[in-house]
Amino acid sequence: MLNSTFSPRVFSLVFAVVYTLDITFNWPMFRYYPFLGKFSWGDLALDPTVPGPLGPSMQWFGWMGWAFVAALVTAAIIPKKIGNRIPGVVFYIVPIIIMAGAYIREKEFILPVGG
Amino acid sequence: MIAFWDLVHALLAIGLLGAVTHQGLSVWRKPAPARAFIDRFRAVNGGGYANAVCVLYVLTFALGSFIYPQFVLDVKGSLIDYGMRKTIFLFQLKEHVAVTGLCLLPVYWHFWRTVPLTEDVGVRKYLTTLLMVATWWNLVVGHVLNNVKGLV
Amino acid sequence: MNNLLISERMISRLIVFSLVFPVIYVVLYYNELALFRFYPLVGELHLNIQPTTFGPAMTYYGWLVIAAIVGAVVAFAVPHRWALRLWAGWSWLVPLGATLFTFIYETRWLLH
Protein backbone atom coordinates (compact mmCIF):
# COMPACT_ATOMS: atom_id res chain seq x y z
CA MET A 1 0.00 0.00 0.00
CA LEU A 2 2.85 2.27 0.99
CA ASN A 3 4.45 1.75 -2.39
CA SER A 4 1.45 2.92 -4.31
CA THR A 5 0.66 6.03 -2.26
CA PHE A 6 3.84 7.27 -0.61
CA SER A 7 5.66 9.68 -2.85
CA PRO A 8 9.26 10.39 -1.84
CA ARG A 9 9.12 13.65 -3.78
CA VAL A 10 6.17 14.89 -1.76
CA PHE A 11 7.79 13.77 1.51
CA SER A 12 11.10 15.49 0.87
CA LEU A 13 9.56 18.70 -0.39
CA VAL A 14 7.03 19.09 2.42
CA PHE A 15 9.62 18.15 5.04
CA ALA A 16 11.99 20.81 3.73
CA VAL A 17 9.36 23.56 3.62
CA VAL A 18 7.94 22.83 7.07
CA TYR A 19 11.38 22.44 8.66
CA THR A 20 12.45 25.75 7.17
CA LEU A 21 9.39 27.48 8.61
CA ASP A 22 9.99 25.82 11.98
CA ILE A 23 13.58 26.98 12.31
CA THR A 24 12.88 30.43 10.86
CA PHE A 25 10.09 31.20 13.31
CA ASN A 26 11.22 28.79 16.04
CA TRP A 27 8.13 26.60 16.17
CA PRO A 28 9.31 23.42 17.89
CA MET A 29 6.64 20.71 18.33
CA PHE A 30 8.25 20.00 21.69
CA ARG A 31 11.40 20.86 23.60
CA TYR A 32 14.00 18.65 25.27
CA TYR A 33 15.82 19.65 28.43
CA PRO A 34 19.01 17.53 28.58
CA PHE A 35 19.91 18.74 32.07
CA LEU A 36 16.57 17.45 33.38
CA GLY A 37 16.39 14.63 30.81
CA LYS A 38 12.86 15.73 30.14
CA PHE A 39 10.67 16.45 27.08
CA SER A 40 8.07 19.19 27.24
CA TRP A 41 5.44 20.48 24.84
CA GLY A 42 5.77 23.99 26.14
CA ASP A 43 8.61 26.24 27.27
CA LEU A 44 9.30 25.27 30.88
CA ALA A 45 10.89 28.67 31.46
CA LEU A 46 7.39 30.13 31.30
CA ASP A 47 6.04 27.58 33.76
CA PRO A 48 6.41 28.88 37.32
CA THR A 49 5.53 25.47 38.77
CA VAL A 50 8.73 23.93 37.42
CA PRO A 51 11.62 24.50 39.85
CA GLY A 52 14.93 25.63 38.30
CA PRO A 53 17.62 25.25 37.17
CA LEU A 54 16.28 23.99 33.84
CA GLY A 55 19.56 24.01 31.94
CA PRO A 56 19.57 24.54 28.17
CA SER A 57 16.46 23.75 26.14
CA MET A 58 16.82 21.91 22.80
CA GLN A 59 14.37 22.68 19.98
CA TRP A 60 16.10 20.73 17.21
CA PHE A 61 14.14 17.54 17.79
CA GLY A 62 10.96 19.58 17.98
CA TRP A 63 11.65 21.39 14.70
CA MET A 64 12.01 18.02 13.00
CA GLY A 65 8.85 16.81 14.73
CA TRP A 66 6.46 19.06 12.78
CA ALA A 67 8.39 18.47 9.58
CA PHE A 68 8.14 14.68 9.93
CA VAL A 69 4.44 14.71 10.76
CA ALA A 70 3.55 17.12 7.94
CA ALA A 71 5.69 15.23 5.40
CA LEU A 72 4.34 11.81 6.34
CA VAL A 73 0.70 12.91 6.33
CA THR A 74 1.02 14.77 3.03
CA ALA A 75 3.00 12.00 1.36
CA ALA A 76 0.38 9.48 2.48
CA ILE A 77 -2.54 11.58 1.22
CA ILE A 78 -1.27 12.67 -2.16
CA PRO A 79 -1.26 9.74 -4.61
CA LYS A 80 2.13 8.74 -5.89
CA LYS A 81 1.16 9.36 -9.53
CA ILE A 82 0.48 13.00 -8.72
CA GLY A 83 3.42 13.32 -6.37
CA ASN A 84 5.84 12.03 -8.98
CA ARG A 85 4.86 14.89 -11.27
CA ILE A 86 6.89 17.24 -9.05
CA PRO A 87 9.79 18.08 -11.35
CA GLY A 88 13.19 17.00 -10.09
CA VAL A 89 14.63 20.50 -10.50
CA VAL A 90 12.45 21.64 -7.59
CA PHE A 91 14.88 19.84 -5.30
CA TYR A 92 17.70 22.10 -6.42
CA ILE A 93 16.23 24.82 -4.20
CA VAL A 94 15.54 22.65 -1.15
CA PRO A 95 18.99 23.01 0.41
CA ILE A 96 18.98 26.71 -0.38
CA ILE A 97 15.74 27.43 1.48
CA ILE A 98 16.77 25.30 4.45
CA MET A 99 20.13 27.01 4.69
CA ALA A 100 18.44 30.40 4.43
CA GLY A 101 16.23 29.46 7.37
CA ALA A 102 19.27 28.12 9.20
CA TYR A 103 21.09 31.42 8.75
CA ILE A 104 18.14 33.36 10.10
CA ARG A 105 17.96 31.04 13.09
CA GLU A 106 21.68 30.86 13.88
CA LYS A 107 23.01 34.26 12.82
CA GLU A 108 23.02 35.37 16.44
CA PHE A 109 26.24 33.36 16.83
CA ILE A 110 28.13 35.31 14.20
CA LEU A 111 26.70 38.76 14.69
CA PRO A 112 28.30 40.96 17.34
CA VAL A 113 26.73 40.23 20.73
CA GLY A 114 23.69 42.45 21.08
CA GLY A 115 24.01 43.22 17.34
CA MET B 1 30.03 5.59 27.67
CA ILE B 2 29.31 8.73 25.70
CA ALA B 3 32.87 8.52 24.34
CA PHE B 4 32.02 5.07 22.98
CA TRP B 5 28.91 6.32 21.18
CA ASP B 6 30.90 9.27 19.85
CA LEU B 7 33.43 6.81 18.42
CA VAL B 8 30.71 4.66 16.84
CA HIS B 9 29.17 7.81 15.36
CA ALA B 10 32.57 8.67 13.85
CA LEU B 11 33.08 5.16 12.44
CA LEU B 12 29.63 5.11 10.83
CA ALA B 13 30.36 8.55 9.42
CA ILE B 14 33.53 7.17 7.86
CA GLY B 15 31.65 4.30 6.26
CA LEU B 16 29.09 6.80 4.96
CA LEU B 17 31.86 9.09 3.72
CA GLY B 18 33.47 6.24 1.78
CA ALA B 19 30.26 5.12 0.14
CA VAL B 20 28.90 8.58 -0.72
CA THR B 21 32.28 9.81 -1.97
CA HIS B 22 32.64 6.77 -4.24
CA GLN B 23 29.16 7.44 -5.59
CA GLY B 24 29.49 11.23 -5.64
CA LEU B 25 32.67 11.13 -7.73
CA SER B 26 31.29 8.43 -10.01
CA VAL B 27 28.35 10.59 -11.16
CA TRP B 28 30.80 13.23 -12.46
CA ARG B 29 33.01 10.77 -14.33
CA LYS B 30 32.84 10.34 -18.10
CA PRO B 31 32.72 6.63 -19.09
CA ALA B 32 36.25 5.56 -19.99
CA PRO B 33 38.57 2.67 -19.08
CA ALA B 34 39.90 3.14 -15.52
CA ARG B 35 43.58 2.56 -14.92
CA ALA B 36 44.91 4.96 -12.27
CA PHE B 37 43.88 4.41 -8.65
CA ILE B 38 41.86 7.65 -8.56
CA ASP B 39 40.07 6.59 -11.72
CA ARG B 40 39.13 3.22 -10.27
CA PHE B 41 37.94 5.01 -7.12
CA ARG B 42 35.45 6.86 -9.33
CA ALA B 43 34.69 4.11 -11.81
CA VAL B 44 32.20 2.41 -9.54
CA ASN B 45 28.60 1.42 -10.24
CA GLY B 46 26.84 4.33 -8.53
CA GLY B 47 23.45 2.67 -8.28
CA GLY B 48 24.74 -0.02 -6.00
CA TYR B 49 25.56 2.49 -3.26
CA ALA B 50 22.13 4.11 -2.84
CA ASN B 51 20.83 1.63 -0.28
CA ALA B 52 24.08 1.59 1.68
CA VAL B 53 24.24 5.39 1.74
CA CYS B 54 20.64 5.61 3.01
CA VAL B 55 21.20 3.02 5.75
CA LEU B 56 24.53 4.53 6.85
CA TYR B 57 23.11 8.07 6.77
CA VAL B 58 20.16 7.18 8.97
CA LEU B 59 22.34 5.27 11.42
CA THR B 60 24.91 8.09 11.61
CA PHE B 61 22.12 10.65 12.01
CA ALA B 62 20.43 8.61 14.74
CA LEU B 63 23.65 8.27 16.73
CA GLY B 64 24.37 11.94 16.22
CA SER B 65 20.96 12.74 17.64
CA PHE B 66 21.59 10.42 20.57
CA ILE B 67 24.83 12.13 21.62
CA TYR B 68 23.63 15.63 20.77
CA PRO B 69 22.05 16.40 24.17
CA GLN B 70 25.36 15.61 25.89
CA PHE B 71 27.05 17.92 23.40
CA VAL B 72 24.64 20.71 24.30
CA LEU B 73 25.32 20.23 28.00
CA ASP B 74 29.08 19.65 27.96
CA VAL B 75 30.51 21.26 24.87
CA LYS B 76 28.16 23.99 23.73
CA GLY B 77 27.96 25.41 27.24
CA SER B 78 31.75 25.55 27.47
CA LEU B 79 32.11 27.14 24.05
CA ILE B 80 29.66 29.86 25.08
CA ASP B 81 31.72 30.43 28.21
CA TYR B 82 34.89 30.63 26.11
CA GLY B 83 33.12 33.10 23.79
CA MET B 84 33.70 30.80 20.79
CA ARG B 85 30.46 31.83 19.10
CA LYS B 86 31.65 31.28 15.51
CA THR B 87 32.64 27.71 16.40
CA ILE B 88 29.14 27.17 17.78
CA PHE B 89 27.72 28.64 14.57
CA LEU B 90 29.64 26.00 12.60
CA PHE B 91 28.07 23.23 14.63
CA GLN B 92 24.60 24.74 14.45
CA LEU B 93 24.97 24.66 10.64
CA LYS B 94 26.05 21.03 10.89
CA GLU B 95 22.74 20.37 12.63
CA HIS B 96 20.72 21.86 9.76
CA VAL B 97 22.94 20.35 7.07
CA ALA B 98 22.29 16.94 8.61
CA VAL B 99 18.52 17.52 8.45
CA THR B 100 18.80 18.73 4.86
CA GLY B 101 20.48 15.45 3.93
CA LEU B 102 17.94 13.45 5.89
CA CYS B 103 14.97 15.10 4.26
CA LEU B 104 16.42 14.63 0.79
CA LEU B 105 17.25 10.96 1.41
CA PRO B 106 13.86 9.61 0.20
CA VAL B 107 13.99 11.57 -3.04
CA TYR B 108 17.70 10.73 -3.50
CA TRP B 109 16.82 7.03 -3.19
CA HIS B 110 13.85 7.57 -5.48
CA PHE B 111 16.03 9.00 -8.27
CA TRP B 112 18.56 6.20 -7.94
CA ARG B 113 16.25 3.16 -7.50
CA THR B 114 12.93 4.09 -9.09
CA VAL B 115 13.54 6.61 -11.84
CA PRO B 116 15.33 5.04 -14.88
CA LEU B 117 19.03 5.96 -14.78
CA THR B 118 18.76 7.56 -18.20
CA GLU B 119 16.25 10.13 -16.94
CA ASP B 120 16.78 13.15 -14.62
CA VAL B 121 20.55 12.62 -14.77
CA GLY B 122 21.16 16.22 -13.65
CA VAL B 123 18.91 15.93 -10.61
CA ARG B 124 20.50 12.62 -9.58
CA LYS B 125 23.96 14.13 -9.97
CA TYR B 126 22.94 17.19 -7.91
CA LEU B 127 21.35 15.22 -5.07
CA THR B 128 24.28 12.79 -4.84
CA THR B 129 26.85 15.59 -4.90
CA LEU B 130 24.85 17.44 -2.28
CA LEU B 131 24.81 14.42 0.05
CA MET B 132 28.56 13.97 -0.49
CA VAL B 133 29.33 17.61 0.31
CA ALA B 134 26.96 17.57 3.30
CA THR B 135 28.65 14.44 4.69
CA TRP B 136 32.12 15.93 4.24
CA TRP B 137 31.05 19.22 5.88
CA ASN B 138 29.52 17.42 8.85
CA LEU B 139 32.55 15.17 9.29
CA VAL B 140 35.06 18.03 9.17
CA VAL B 141 32.98 20.28 11.47
CA GLY B 142 32.37 17.38 13.83
CA HIS B 143 36.10 16.67 13.92
CA VAL B 144 36.94 20.35 14.50
CA LEU B 145 34.44 20.59 17.37
CA ASN B 146 35.67 17.28 18.82
CA ASN B 147 39.16 18.73 18.76
CA VAL B 148 38.04 21.86 20.58
CA LYS B 149 36.25 19.88 23.26
CA GLY B 150 35.28 16.23 23.22
CA LEU B 151 32.50 14.22 24.83
CA VAL B 152 34.05 12.48 27.83
CA MET C 1 50.35 -7.81 -10.48
CA ASN C 2 54.11 -8.10 -9.92
CA ASN C 3 55.43 -7.09 -13.30
CA LEU C 4 57.60 -4.21 -12.09
CA LEU C 5 61.28 -4.24 -13.07
CA ILE C 6 63.27 -4.02 -9.82
CA SER C 7 66.75 -5.39 -9.33
CA GLU C 8 67.41 -8.29 -6.99
CA ARG C 9 69.86 -6.07 -5.15
CA MET C 10 67.16 -3.51 -4.39
CA ILE C 11 64.73 -6.26 -3.37
CA SER C 12 67.19 -7.66 -0.88
CA ARG C 13 67.87 -4.22 0.60
CA LEU C 14 64.20 -3.49 1.10
CA ILE C 15 63.72 -6.88 2.77
CA VAL C 16 66.66 -6.41 5.12
CA PHE C 17 65.61 -2.84 5.94
CA SER C 18 62.13 -4.00 6.91
CA LEU C 19 63.62 -6.66 9.16
CA VAL C 20 66.24 -4.49 10.86
CA PHE C 21 64.21 -1.31 11.38
CA PRO C 22 61.68 -2.72 13.85
CA VAL C 23 64.31 -4.51 15.90
CA ILE C 24 66.51 -1.44 16.21
CA TYR C 25 63.51 0.79 16.90
CA VAL C 26 62.34 -1.43 19.76
CA VAL C 27 65.83 -1.60 21.28
CA LEU C 28 66.07 2.20 21.11
CA TYR C 29 62.78 3.04 22.73
CA TYR C 30 63.13 0.34 25.35
CA ASN C 31 66.51 1.75 26.40
CA GLU C 32 65.54 5.38 25.77
CA LEU C 33 68.53 5.78 23.48
CA ALA C 34 68.26 8.78 21.19
CA LEU C 35 70.76 10.48 18.90
CA PHE C 36 69.08 13.78 19.69
CA ARG C 37 66.12 15.13 21.59
CA PHE C 38 63.55 17.64 20.42
CA TYR C 39 62.20 20.14 22.94
CA PRO C 40 58.84 21.24 21.51
CA LEU C 41 58.23 23.95 24.08
CA VAL C 42 61.27 25.88 22.84
CA GLY C 43 61.35 24.24 19.42
CA GLU C 44 65.00 23.16 19.66
CA LEU C 45 66.98 20.01 18.89
CA HIS C 46 69.74 19.02 21.29
CA LEU C 47 72.25 16.16 21.41
CA ASN C 48 72.46 16.43 25.17
CA ILE C 49 69.72 16.34 27.78
CA GLN C 50 68.64 19.86 28.70
CA PRO C 51 67.36 21.21 32.04
CA THR C 52 63.65 20.83 32.82
CA THR C 53 63.08 24.50 32.03
CA PHE C 54 63.24 23.45 28.35
CA GLY C 55 60.02 21.49 28.85
CA PRO C 56 59.35 17.88 27.85
CA ALA C 57 61.98 16.13 25.70
CA MET C 58 60.84 14.16 22.64
CA THR C 59 62.99 11.18 21.71
CA TYR C 60 60.63 9.83 19.05
CA TYR C 61 62.25 11.58 16.12
CA GLY C 62 65.65 10.42 17.32
CA TRP C 63 64.56 6.79 17.47
CA LEU C 64 63.15 6.98 13.95
CA VAL C 65 66.29 8.51 12.49
CA ILE C 66 68.65 6.02 14.13
CA ALA C 67 66.49 3.02 13.25
CA ALA C 68 66.32 4.22 9.64
CA ILE C 69 70.08 4.83 9.41
CA VAL C 70 71.01 1.49 10.95
CA GLY C 71 68.39 -0.27 8.82
CA ALA C 72 69.80 1.29 5.65
CA VAL C 73 73.43 0.59 6.56
CA VAL C 74 72.70 -3.07 7.28
CA ALA C 75 70.55 -3.31 4.14
CA PHE C 76 73.47 -2.14 2.01
CA ALA C 77 76.04 -4.18 3.95
CA VAL C 78 74.34 -7.57 3.73
CA PRO C 79 75.18 -9.45 0.48
CA HIS C 80 72.00 -9.64 -1.59
CA ARG C 81 72.36 -13.37 -2.38
CA TRP C 82 72.41 -14.05 1.37
CA ALA C 83 69.41 -11.82 1.99
CA LEU C 84 67.36 -13.48 -0.74
CA ARG C 85 67.84 -16.87 0.96
CA LEU C 86 66.10 -15.62 4.13
CA TRP C 87 62.81 -17.30 4.99
CA ALA C 88 59.98 -15.05 3.69
CA GLY C 89 57.99 -15.53 6.91
CA TRP C 90 60.42 -13.32 8.83
CA SER C 91 58.90 -10.39 6.94
CA TRP C 92 55.77 -10.53 9.10
CA LEU C 93 57.08 -12.47 12.10
CA VAL C 94 59.68 -9.83 13.08
CA PRO C 95 57.27 -6.87 13.02
CA LEU C 96 54.66 -8.98 14.76
CA GLY C 97 57.16 -9.77 17.49
CA ALA C 98 58.02 -6.08 17.81
CA THR C 99 54.30 -5.30 18.06
CA LEU C 100 53.69 -7.85 20.80
CA PHE C 101 56.72 -6.59 22.70
CA THR C 102 55.37 -3.05 22.41
CA PHE C 103 52.00 -3.99 23.88
CA ILE C 104 53.65 -5.91 26.71
CA TYR C 105 56.06 -3.06 27.39
CA GLU C 106 53.29 -0.44 27.40
CA THR C 107 51.33 -2.30 30.07
CA ARG C 108 53.63 -0.39 32.37
CA TRP C 109 51.11 2.45 32.10
CA LEU C 110 48.53 0.20 33.75
CA LEU C 111 50.76 -0.20 36.78
CA HIS C 112 51.17 3.55 37.27
Place this chain on the structure above:
Amino acid sequence: MYSMWSTILVVTHGIFAVGLIGALTHQVIALWSTAPTPSDNFFARLRNVRSGSYTNAVVILYLLDFALGAVIYATYRIEVRPYLEDIQFYVAAGSFETKEHLAALGLGLLPAYWLFWKAPGFSAHGNERKYITLLLAFFVWWNFLVGHILNNIRGLP
Protein backbone atom coordinates in the same frame (compact mmCIF):
# COMPACT_ATOMS: atom_id res chain seq x y z
CA MET D 1 43.02 29.32 22.62
CA TYR D 2 42.51 27.05 19.61
CA SER D 3 44.92 27.89 16.85
CA MET D 4 43.51 27.52 13.37
CA TRP D 5 46.74 25.91 12.28
CA SER D 6 46.62 23.06 14.80
CA THR D 7 42.98 22.41 13.95
CA ILE D 8 43.67 22.28 10.21
CA LEU D 9 46.59 19.88 10.74
CA VAL D 10 44.72 17.52 13.05
CA VAL D 11 41.63 17.47 10.79
CA THR D 12 43.80 16.83 7.73
CA HIS D 13 45.61 14.10 9.63
CA GLY D 14 42.19 12.59 10.35
CA ILE D 15 41.04 12.80 6.74
CA PHE D 16 44.20 11.15 5.40
CA ALA D 17 43.68 8.44 8.00
CA VAL D 18 40.15 7.91 6.68
CA GLY D 19 41.50 7.47 3.15
CA LEU D 20 44.18 5.10 4.42
CA ILE D 21 41.68 3.05 6.42
CA GLY D 22 39.40 2.86 3.37
CA ALA D 23 42.12 1.61 1.04
CA LEU D 24 43.67 -0.84 3.51
CA THR D 25 40.32 -2.23 4.70
CA HIS D 26 39.25 -2.79 1.09
CA GLN D 27 42.56 -4.59 0.45
CA VAL D 28 42.38 -6.77 3.56
CA ILE D 29 38.74 -7.77 2.95
CA ALA D 30 39.51 -8.63 -0.67
CA LEU D 31 42.68 -10.51 0.32
CA TRP D 32 41.03 -12.62 2.98
CA SER D 33 37.87 -13.36 0.97
CA THR D 34 37.94 -16.92 -0.28
CA ALA D 35 36.76 -16.34 -3.86
CA PRO D 36 35.10 -13.44 -5.68
CA THR D 37 31.34 -13.87 -5.16
CA PRO D 38 29.36 -13.16 -8.34
CA SER D 39 26.85 -10.80 -6.77
CA ASP D 40 25.94 -7.16 -7.11
CA ASN D 41 25.17 -6.34 -3.51
CA PHE D 42 27.11 -3.69 -1.63
CA PHE D 43 29.15 -6.08 0.51
CA ALA D 44 30.07 -8.31 -2.41
CA ARG D 45 31.41 -5.26 -4.25
CA LEU D 46 33.30 -4.26 -1.09
CA ARG D 47 35.13 -7.62 -1.41
CA ASN D 48 35.42 -7.95 -5.16
CA VAL D 49 38.09 -5.29 -5.63
CA ARG D 50 41.48 -5.78 -7.30
CA SER D 51 43.48 -5.74 -4.05
CA GLY D 52 46.81 -5.20 -5.75
CA SER D 53 45.77 -1.83 -7.04
CA TYR D 54 45.68 -0.28 -3.58
CA THR D 55 49.33 -0.81 -2.70
CA ASN D 56 50.82 2.42 -3.99
CA ALA D 57 47.91 4.44 -2.62
CA VAL D 58 48.37 2.84 0.80
CA VAL D 59 52.11 3.61 0.85
CA ILE D 60 51.57 7.24 -0.20
CA LEU D 61 48.70 7.81 2.23
CA TYR D 62 50.67 6.17 5.06
CA LEU D 63 53.69 8.39 4.49
CA LEU D 64 51.54 11.54 4.26
CA ASP D 65 49.59 10.63 7.37
CA PHE D 66 52.74 9.69 9.27
CA ALA D 67 54.40 12.99 8.35
CA LEU D 68 51.38 15.00 9.52
CA GLY D 69 51.20 12.95 12.69
CA ALA D 70 54.89 13.57 13.37
CA VAL D 71 54.34 17.32 13.03
CA ILE D 72 51.36 17.54 15.38
CA TYR D 73 52.93 15.10 17.82
CA ALA D 74 54.98 17.96 19.26
CA THR D 75 51.82 19.87 20.18
CA TYR D 76 50.36 16.68 21.66
CA ARG D 77 53.49 16.24 23.76
CA ILE D 78 53.18 19.75 25.25
CA GLU D 79 49.41 20.16 25.51
CA VAL D 80 47.77 16.76 25.86
CA ARG D 81 50.21 14.30 27.43
CA PRO D 82 50.84 16.45 30.56
CA TYR D 83 47.07 16.94 30.91
CA LEU D 84 46.49 13.16 30.74
CA GLU D 85 49.09 12.59 33.44
CA ASP D 86 47.60 15.34 35.61
CA ILE D 87 44.18 13.70 35.50
CA GLN D 88 45.82 10.25 35.77
CA PHE D 89 44.47 8.99 32.47
CA TYR D 90 47.45 6.63 32.25
CA VAL D 91 45.76 4.05 30.04
CA ALA D 92 44.96 6.77 27.51
CA ALA D 93 48.55 8.06 27.64
CA GLY D 94 49.90 4.52 27.31
CA SER D 95 47.57 3.77 24.40
CA PHE D 96 48.81 6.84 22.58
CA GLU D 97 52.42 5.86 23.22
CA THR D 98 51.59 2.48 21.69
CA LYS D 99 50.13 4.33 18.72
CA GLU D 100 53.44 6.17 18.37
CA HIS D 101 55.38 2.91 18.31
CA LEU D 102 52.98 1.09 15.97
CA ALA D 103 53.17 4.00 13.55
CA ALA D 104 56.96 3.64 13.50
CA LEU D 105 56.78 -0.16 13.10
CA GLY D 106 54.35 0.37 10.22
CA LEU D 107 56.78 2.77 8.62
CA GLY D 108 59.47 0.10 8.78
CA LEU D 109 57.07 -2.46 7.37
CA LEU D 110 56.19 -0.40 4.28
CA PRO D 111 59.16 -1.56 2.12
CA ALA D 112 58.32 -5.25 2.73
CA TYR D 113 54.60 -4.55 2.23
CA TRP D 114 55.32 -2.91 -1.12
CA LEU D 115 57.67 -5.70 -2.17
CA PHE D 116 55.24 -8.50 -1.49
CA TRP D 117 52.62 -6.74 -3.59
CA LYS D 118 54.71 -5.28 -6.43
CA ALA D 119 58.08 -7.00 -6.84
CA PRO D 120 58.47 -9.78 -9.45
CA GLY D 121 58.85 -13.26 -7.99
CA PHE D 122 56.86 -12.38 -4.89
CA SER D 123 53.43 -13.28 -6.19
CA ALA D 124 53.94 -16.81 -4.89
CA HIS D 125 54.18 -15.53 -1.30
CA GLY D 126 50.44 -15.33 -0.73
CA ASN D 127 50.52 -16.00 3.01
CA GLU D 128 53.25 -13.47 3.74
CA ARG D 129 51.33 -10.88 1.75
CA LYS D 130 48.20 -11.63 3.75
CA TYR D 131 49.88 -11.38 7.15
CA ILE D 132 51.85 -8.24 6.36
CA THR D 133 48.76 -6.49 4.98
CA LEU D 134 46.71 -7.57 7.98
CA LEU D 135 49.41 -6.35 10.38
CA LEU D 136 49.60 -2.98 8.63
CA ALA D 137 45.80 -2.71 8.70
CA PHE D 138 45.84 -3.47 12.43
CA PHE D 139 48.38 -0.69 13.01
CA VAL D 140 46.25 1.77 11.06
CA TRP D 141 42.98 0.79 12.76
CA TRP D 142 44.52 0.88 16.25
CA ASN D 143 46.11 4.26 15.58
CA PHE D 144 42.87 5.65 14.18
CA LEU D 145 40.71 4.53 17.08
CA VAL D 146 43.22 5.60 19.74
CA GLY D 147 43.79 8.89 17.95
CA HIS D 148 40.07 9.61 17.87
CA ILE D 149 39.57 8.64 21.51
CA LEU D 150 42.49 10.78 22.65
CA ASN D 151 41.29 13.70 20.54
CA ASN D 152 37.91 13.29 22.19
CA ILE D 153 39.49 13.41 25.65
CA ARG D 154 41.58 16.45 24.88
CA GLY D 155 42.06 18.21 21.53
CA LEU D 156 45.08 19.99 20.16
CA PRO D 157 44.84 23.74 20.85
